[in-house]
Amino acid sequence: ANQYWEQIEGGGNAMDTSGNFAIALPEGTFRLVARCNVSNCKDFLPSPSEVFTVGAGNTVVDITLRTANITGTVSDLANAVGGYVYVAQNNLNLSKDDYFGLDFGSRINSDGTFQMYLPDGKYSFRANSPSDDYAGIVSELVDVSSTPTTLNLSIVQKNISGIVSP
16 A cells, blocks of 8 residues: 655755755655745746655655646736646546546636646636635647647626525
8 A cells, every 4th residue: 555645845844945955754565746835936846756665774755846748827817826727627537546636726826827637637727816705617628638728817896795594
């Protein structure tokens, strides 16, 4: 059985600005994921290592950062920055190993851009605003593959309200 451990964080104390990291793990089988958990990680996508075994002695595990296959821009910029783009729907049937190292959301950068890496499939997306007065519109289903796809999303002022009663 594989064991998973995912605390290699860019922007934190586990990884330096050159990508160097060192951790301690017991003997066993592992897979790491490198991720950035601070707000200025524009080109840093969550990226898993291969499965490896820790035995006696030192083990070297190098991780290659994934390249985005979904990029885009969210407008109304003033109400998008600081929000997120999320996968609203997908047609995936993935195993635990396939899900490892995937993020189904991306922070909207200060210039309104976002980027993700997702496995082949069909997805719809929605941008969420940090403002309570604005919301994103769900996109049509988009075919995602290794060929980069550009997607432009919108955040608009909310125009539906009501009360849910028992």
